[in-house]
Amino acid sequence: MGVLLSSLTKPGAAQVRVINRVPDREVAPLGTLDELLNFKDEPLLCAVEPLSDAIKRSKPGHPRTIFCHDMDGNYKQDRFIHGTDEANVYRFHHWQIIETFIYYSHHMVTIPPPGWISAAHRHGVKVLGTFMLGDDDIKTINIVRGSGLTSQVATQLAKVATVGRFDGWLVSIGCKMDRSCIPFVKDLLSAITTEMHKAVPGSLVIWYDAVDVDGNAKPHNELNGKNAGFLDVCDGIFLNFQWTEAMLQSSAQLAGDRKTDVYVGVDVYGRSTKYPGGFEMYKAVQQVRRCGLSAAVFAAGWVYETQGKRNFAKHQYRLWSFPDNCCSEWRLTKPPLSTSFCQGFGSRVFAEGQAGHFRLIRVWFNLHKQQLQPRDQGNMLCNSCCSVKVHLEEAYNGGGCLRVLFKPNPNQPDVKPYIRLFGCDFPLGPLAVSYTFKNISFTSSAGQDIAIVLKARRAAGETEEIYLGMTAGLPEGDHYTVSREVIRRIEDAAEDPRACWVTRKYQLEDLRGADGAILEEIGLHFRCSDRETNVCLLGQLDVRRPADGEKAVSDEKATDKAAASDDSSSDDEPERKRLREELYGLDAVIAE
Secondary structure, three states: OOHHHHHOOOOOOOOOOOOOOEEEEOOOOOOOOOHHOOOOOOOOOOOOOOOOOEEEOOOOOOOOOEEEEEOOOOOOOOHHHOOOOOOOOOOOOHHHHEEEEOOOOOOEEEEEOOHHHHHHHHHHOEEEEEEEOOOOHHHHHHHHHHOOHHHHHHHHHHHHHHOOOOOOOEEEOOOOOHHHHHHHHHHHHHHHHHHHHHOOOOEEEEEEEOOOOOOEEEEEOOOOOHHHHHHOOOOOEEEEOOOOOHHHHHHHHHHHHHHHEEEEEEEEOOOOOOOHHHHHHHHHHHHHHOOOOEEEEEEOOOHHOOOOOOHHHHHHHOOOOHHHHHHHOOEEOOOOOOOOOOOOOOOOOOOOEEEEOOOOOOOOOOHHHHHOOOOOOEEEEEOOOEEEEOOOOOEEEEOOOOEEOOOOOOOOOOOOOEEEEEEEEOOOOEEEEEEEEOOOOOOOOOOOOEEEEEEEEOOOOOOOEEEEOOOOOOOOOOEEEEEEEEEEEEEHHHOOOOHOOOOEEEEEEEOOOOHEEEEEEEEEEEEEEOOOOEEEEEEEEEEEOOHHHHHHHHHHHHHHHHHHHOOOOOOOOOHHHHHHHHHHHHOOOOOO
């Protein structure tokens, strides 16, 4: 009937590694029941981004997507609270595709590292840890049951999530047990769900289909009479991966109005499945969603473990290049929107286009520092005429920026050089919009330009597009006013525009007031000839209400300049060092 999630391993992967926790530097799992019961309410010694309340995800009744991350037991370089000095590690930035991120390991209580939590929360994605009892844990079940510890276990799990600032649990109990034990397991699952909902409003508890009502430790790969009762007492069920189309149809029929709470497992390794894995795993997600069910992508570390670390970034873009019918809604519901597009790693730290030269380890990885990531990424955009990828050799702020390339294809003259950045759903005006870019095209034909595009919908339903480029392009009519300011950040590079970061600032007003348009999308447009390849770096985008602007900009400049300063002989060097560590999570190793 299938294999348990807890038993899936990759070649050479260890089931459980002993991880010694250093409280002020790294996060570790809890390996025993005693560790869970004795867990103390000690806050993390770092800031964790709260779950954004400004991002709208899937509409009620629409299928959702979970990414369950298990890579060789996890707790690799991501476990360090303040980052690490390795950049070539597994990372993820396709947050607009998923609703929930599960951090999974083979320990009893898996606590997600705060870097993952911050990056996910910034994009409106919930993060779950894992509570797992495997083949040999029937003794633990009997202790909890016999000692009346159900309420205490549930309360402690809620405390762990509250302290760790994440949003719930995947509960996986996969040990064979007597049928008489099943009511207790349901009570435990119900108690965990109740305590989590009280402790963290909006939290989720999802049951993994590892044991059935007969006490058999085997998944059924579908929702049926053997496992549906567990769904009744929690927020969702995570089905195993070895399903068929008939199983999907049967699951959807039985789930009724809770179809989207059924998360169908999709194994990227494609182990004994009827669907393709690897780079074609999106086809399985499509198949699941066509039945009205949700998907749970598991073991996407496949791309890092099997395709070569050297080309990880390229293969990661390819793996997560989902077609639109695999993707859920992602919309910002209120400003501000501010991002440097940094993915949380790099070889240097930049501030206003200048690389910091303070004496630190150069390469770095810290998911805390990942900024909002755009919808369109990868090599296969605009009918394969366009690519959007991270660029590390230079950036405006942080460790990287977006490198956007458009290469016209004479056989596809109707392809529009447009990239979706962020979906939105809030009144358009008034807005202060600024963006910083660098044109690095090899040609500089007259009229070549880039523009930020605001796509809006009027009250009557008509769509409007506003182009904010070298000049502003407004819809017909006198509905808008716009003013523009251009700031060249590196004046001594004016002889070569390709070496110069340029910031454009706009003040936009919708004169219709309360009857004005609703902003639905922000994108990037190339204005170019039909023969020339165009390349630009997008280093910063900021969209906010004018009243919110000046203080945020001045505060950001102050911290970025401090972080990039190389004045190590200054009297305030200890404070600079502290600020650098706080901002970028790097160990300040002074070269004697």
